[in-house]
Amino acid sequence: MSEDIKKFMYVNRRAPHGTIYAWESLEVVLIGAAFDQDVSVAFFDDGVYQLLKNQDTSDIETKNFSPTYAALGDYDVTKLYVEQESLEERGLTIDDLMDLKWEDEDEDWAEKDSIRVVSRAELSSVLDQQDVIFSF
């Protein structure tokens, strides 16, 4: 690692299917993860739907890429911020979302939660701390 590590935030605000944004964002996150930066991902507005569990796209004939979110931990992407208000506005709770984990190599591969539900105010301060924000 070099000293010029930047904080990268990928922001997702759209529903997962019907447009290419969510899948494109996920691919960019996976590719960007190769560059040893401090990466986090935010989900708010309709973006929270991207993390719903039990997605089934067979009727709309598109790839169900939702299982790929579970691979983010392997790519050392371990900070997934989900906005509390966006969940509530859609009648959702964290129990409706996939149970995404990452394994902490420094603590004997202990499993830890990747999803952090935060308030709008908290998310806004996390966004403030970023060097680079990609919006999808």
Add this chain to the structure above:
Amino acid sequence: MAIEVDGKSYEVDEEGYLVNLDDWVPGIANVMSAEDDLELGDEHWDIINFLREYYQEYQIAPAVRVLTKAVGKKLGKEKGNSKYLYALFPYGPGKQACRYAGLPKPTGCI
């Protein structure tokens, strides 16, 4: 483009990756590796099968870095390094093994 395996023709893209991954049969890996002058042994198949399982679970082909770490965990530490994987797949474990396994080119493979 297509490759012939046991009298059947399978469509591949311009880089030689299988177009429809549900078409995959082990014979495809044998034909592809023979074209690269590589004979597949058990250790190759461990990686190929591992990649197919990874894809089933996550819907992506892992980046080499991720593959290395995961192989180390699953198949033993002595195998979880790029030296071991490159010895098996000299054209790059990501690209070559994924191609044999019928997967698309790894996400994050630039």
